[in-house]
Amino acid sequence: MTQLVLQSAVSGLLVGGMYGLVALGLALAFGVLKVLNVAHGELVMLGGYAAFLIFTERGIDPLLSMPLVFVVLAFIGVVLYQLLFRFVVRFDIEKRIKNSLLISFGLVLILQAIAVLLFTGDDRSIVTGYSSAAWVVGMVRIPWVRLSGLVVAVIAAVALEWLLTRTTFGHAVRGTAEDWSLASLAGVDVRRVYMIAFAISAGLAGLAGSMVSLGYSVNPTIGLGWTLKALVVIVLAGLGSMRGIVLAGMLLGLIEGLASVWVGGPYRGVVALVVFLVVLSFRPQGLFGRGGAYV
């Protein structure tokens, strides 16, 4: 029993890291552009296919091809921004959330349909030499491919936080998130900041996709599930801390893991959502949120 509990807890923490990684990009777009991109999970899905194609066509390991997938998805992000979200950020903040929700919902339909046309509906995952490799710590088995997802999440969060707090560009981003009109007066090119932030958001989805295709599996309909988890993670963490988002993701995963042992597998998602609602009731600013901060 102890072994089962420990193993489920560790598995939950590893999946939770992935929830955090998906949530990072969503939080960046939401915090800076004030757009709610419900198609973020579909970008994760595209990233997964990109990593899968690079692996099957060129034989490049997904851990090595990650920078390439980041660039590909960031490029897709720029295209989507120029085609769609550029028009959304012209509205005031309340209308932005509504319109972005609608437009990205349309985008969900489009990207899913494209994925079915290009890649069929089958499940894909990358099988490498180390796919079944694992560390055994005491009674607990830690699969490498899943651990790498958590490691990538932590590195991405630290890098993003460094970018936002330690660089001039990061200051421009945070200023824009706080008040775009003041930032604009201070000489920040707000449109450029929006575009780059959205590109980074999509790039992060690409990293998440690489890890999903390595440790989990990819098919055209996986997007919505990841988006829902990421939304819960963002509210659970509260805006204002990128590390907090990964921690909140791990917490969500941990709760799900333990719930699958104590309440039963089918209900693990339900328990996590109930815990989420309780936390939200007592700490509406989130577990790690700083009041008034956006990214």
Added chain:
Amino acid sequence: MSRWVSTMVWLLVLVAFAALGSITDDERLMTLAIQTFIFAALASSWNVLGGFAGQVSLGHAAFFGLGALITRELWLGEMALPLAIVIALAVTAAVAAAVGLPMLRFRGIYFSVGTLALGVAVWITAGNVWPGISSLPADALREYEFTGPYYVALGVVAVVVAVSMWLKRSKLGLGMMAVREDEEAASATGVSALAYKMIAFVISAVLAALAGAAFAFFSVSYYPQFPFSVVWTFEAITIVFVGGVGTIVGPLVGSVFFVVGRDMLSSTFPEIQVLTFGVLFIVVVLLLPGGFVEAGQRLFKLVSRGGADQKAKTGIRPGEREGKEKT
């Protein structure tokens, strides 16, 4: 248009649809009509909470599903349909009242994500508790006709639209809209924001359950989990915004666009259909931010007094100076 004229127009539309149901026996047309009615009822029910009271719920499908589930179980258990529907609505009202209070303490995006979490939790639970498919018994299947569901669904839309119209004109509806525009200001003038939001939440849930009842009566076989799916919520919201949020006609026009548009494209490959619909949908949202209703109003104004408008554009319009002073 005076109140009586508009009521007459609505009644005429209703009579026309009622007549259509007895004239045609084209199964495809009937199916499309029933689907449109169900979506129109569901979208209008979301519009009460989201459009009138301004609370964007992402868990609306939970009540649609609940209405469908209870109606279906009781009706297949040999209960008369009207009684089954009444019980379903009563249970939904009680559940909505219990859930609404903690949910409505959340504001804005937190309310949206909170209701989303609730909706997904109910969705998963429904799938776990009722894993088997729900089919009509063989006898009922042999006698299945579209006429019954057609009139039930039409009646459901009529009720939902009537309630929405009554709400929009009543003091209750005005209170909801005051809360939507500015919750603090509404509270300061003595409007109990929470009370109005609660009433909107419960009415919206009950009307969604009514739409669910029509779905349960129409469908031959489905998984009980299906009407709980978040996709219903997303589709209802889509319809409301494409049609015109906060209006009576908007959700109705939006559902015709949604159902007929989807069907017209279905002759091609399903993926191409979804792809085209997605593109079409984004174009509508980008080009018509106020939905079809606002676009129609603009067009109407343009046609009825195009010359006068043209003149007004060249001169200084009232409000223009005010606008300049503000910036």
